[in-house]
Amino acid sequence: MLDKIKFERFTAFEKLEISFxxxxxxxxxxxxxxxxxxxKAAYAACDITKSKEGFAEKINNVFYxxxxxxxxxxxxxxxxxxxxxxxTRTSDNKPISIRLSMSNHTTKxxxxxxxxxxxxxxxxxxxTAYIPxxxxxxxxxxxxxxxxxxxxxxxxxxxxxxxxxxxPLLKGPADKQRKKLLERLQKAMDxxxxxxxxEFFLRNKQGELEFTLLAEGFRKLGLLWVLIQNGTLLNxxxxxxxxxxxxxxxxxxxxxxxxxxxxxxMGVQIFLTTHxxxxxxxxxLQSQSNDNIKYHSLFRNEESAEIDMASTSDFSxxxxxxxxxxxxxxxxxxxxxSMGGLGK
Amino acid sequence: xxxxxxxxxxxDFTDAINAFVFDExxxxxxxxxxxxxxxxxxxxxxxxxxLFIEIKDFNDPETYNINAPADGEDLKKISNSFKWxxxxxxxxxxxxxxxxxxxxxxxxxxxxxxxxxxxNALNNVMQKVLKNExxxxxxxxxxxxxxxxxxxxxxxxxxxxxxxxxxxxxxA
Numbered sequence: 001m002l003d004k005i006k007f008e009r010f011t012a013f014e015k016l017e018i019s020f021x022x023x024x025x026x027x028x029x030x031x032x033x034x035x036x037x038x039x040k041a042a043y044a045a046c047d048i049t050k051s052k053e054g055f056a057e058k059i060n061n062v063f064y065x066x067x068x069x070x071x072x073x074x075x076x077x078x079x080x081x082x083x084x085x086x087x088t089r090t091s092d093n094k095p096i097s098i099r100l101s102m103s104n105h106t107t108k109x110x111x112x113x114x115x116x117x118x119x120x121x122x123x124x125x126x127x128t129a130y131i132p133x134x135x136x137x138x139x140x141x142x143x144x145x146x147x148x149x150x151x152x153x154x155x156x157x158x159x160x161x162x163x164x165x166x167x168p169l170l171k172g173p174a175d176k177q178r179k180k181l182l183e184r185l186q187k188a189m190d191x192x193x194x195x196x197x198x199e200f201f202l203r204n205k206q207g208e209l210e211f212t213l214l215a216e217g218f219r220k221l222g223l224l225w226v227l228i229q230n231g232t233l234l235n236x237x238x239x240x241x242x243x244x245x246x247x248x249x250x251x252x253x254x255x256x257x258x259x260x261x262x263x264x265x266m267g268v269q270i271f272l273t274t275h276x277x278x279x280x281x282x283x284x285l286q287s288q289s290n291d292n293i294k295y296h297s298l299f300r301n302e303e304s305a306e307i308d309m310a311s312t313s314d315f316s317x318x319x320x321x322x323x324x325x326x327x328x329x330x331x332x333x334x335x336x337x338s339m340g341g342l343g344k
Numbered sequence: 345x346x347x348x349x350x351x352x353x354x355x356d357f358t359d360a361i362n363a364f365v366f367d368e369x370x371x372x373x374x375x376x377x378x379x380x381x382x383x384x385x386x387x388x389x390x391x392x393x394x395l396f397i398e399i400k401d402f403n404d405p406e407t408y409n410i411n412a413p414a415d416g417e418d419l420k421k422i423s424n425s426f427k428w429x430x431x432x433x434x435x436x437x438x439x440x441x442x443x444x445x446x447x448x449x450x451x452x453x454x455x456x457x458x459x460x461x462x463x464n465a466l467n468n469v470m471q472k473v474l475k476n477e478x479x480x481x482x483x484x485x486x487x488x489x490x491x492x493x494x495x496x497x498x499x500x501x502x503x504x505x506x507x508x509x510x511x512x513x514x515x516a
Contacts, residue, residue: 250413251413253413254413254415277411277465278411278413281409281411281412281413282413285412285413285414321463323465324463324464324465325464327463327464327465327467327468328464328502330464330468331464331467331468331471331497331498331502331506332502332505332506334494334496335494335496335506338455338480338493338496339455339494342390342392342455342507343507343509343510344506344507344508344509
């Protein structure tokens with residue numbers, strides 16, 4: 001489980017520290033406030049515990065700065081600058097940290113500095129998955145080999161999720177909780193997912209439907225089904241999901257949130273970003289008192305013009321709430337249009 | 345012009361010619377309502393317009409939240425509450441308009457402001473429905489005048505942001 005992330009002059013952040021919920025972390029904020037960057041950095045730190053890749057290399061592959069010059073991840077400034085990202089987790093009841101530091105002149109990952117409990121960090125593996133906004137299941141055939149053989153301009157999260165979805169099943173029968181979740185997903189997407197020659201299909205009574213012909217929302221449910229079935233999402237795993245609402249019908253959102261809450265109860269730590277009113281409300285309505293949810297609201301501080309954050313466990317206290325502000329903006333424009341300068 | 349403790353809120357209409365509690369129940373006051381009709385809480389007269397103001401401060405706004413995901417019985421309950429509130433706001437306006445018509449005080453455009461304790465998303469939906477049903481503007485080509493010029497549904501934060509000349513405070 002991740003406890004904390006700290007940034008200093010890294011990508012969009014001048015200085016930011018976030019204490020994570022051990023359950024569900026929901027990031028809200030306008031575009032450009034760094035939600036996805038938080039997910040990517042935390043994911044990279046989790047993934048190296050399994051892939052044994054270097055932290056600097058992984059961060060570089062996941063963010064993919066221009067020319068793969070890792071120094072470009074240091075926050076832009078007119079002078080020479082240094083920045084870092086640091087993650088903290090608990091291992092054997094002790095906090096351990098890993099930090100990647102570099103300057104804006106660092107060109108290659110092997111010139112960046114990785115410090116902290118680096119060995120201990122990778123010696124205690126944790127399963128993890130990052131679901132990007134864009135579906136990759138339909139593009140799976142041949143994508144892994146293409147990525148490995150050629151220099152293609154894709155952040156590594158895209159090939160990682162395909163790799164994870166092709167992992168073979170865990171040994172032994174699925175436990176009760178997982179079975180329940182799989183059944184719920186099967187009901188929502190009306191079928192099970194099978195893979196044949198690197199191609200995914202949805203199988204139901206009507207036959208097998210290739211993912212390229214399947215609605216993108218269902219592909220996402222299919223991916224979740226695969227990750228639960230092959231044991232990527234188990235007690236102690238971390239799931240990162242960027243904008244789950246994309247291409248999902250609002251009615252399916254109810255099932256997705258129910259599944260995410262259930263995964264959290266099974267011990268999966270979850271990180272997601274959203275711009276969607278319904279998904280936030282679903283968490284508010286479906287969560288129970290012992291669920292562990294934190295809403296992290298990212299915003300640009302008006303005085304410093306830097307990115308700041310406010311966290312709360314109470315839905316009604318999310319502030320600023322960029323999602324509700326969008327509706328507020330409609331009200332402003334309506335007042336402006338129909339009342340002109342009255343009251344001002 | 346300050347109005348103290350109207351349903352738990354204090355208003356200051358700094359640029360008003362007049363502002364008074366419209367549903368006044370105190371017979372000794374010259375603004376006593378006294379007719380068997382529904383009435384909005386406040387009427388304000390400005391140079392170029394009137395404001396009709398209705399306040400509803402709910403303990404549990406979620407009871408009305410038709411934006412929130414729900415199905416079956418829950419959805420039915422929420423829809424019914426929302427519909428009840430919409431009708432409540434609608435008929436309050438219409439009765440108040442009739443009363444003011446009889447007073448010959450509908451000589452300026454009237455803006456209807458509903459101060460509710462909902463989030464912006466839900467206020468937005470209520471505003472849209474009310475606009476259609478009051479209705480706003482001239483509903484028929486035969487109408488020579490509008491029943492209402494505009495209708496806004498806001499929470500206290502949005503109110504204070506949109507109308508700095510009419511600050512409102514909730515009395516603790």
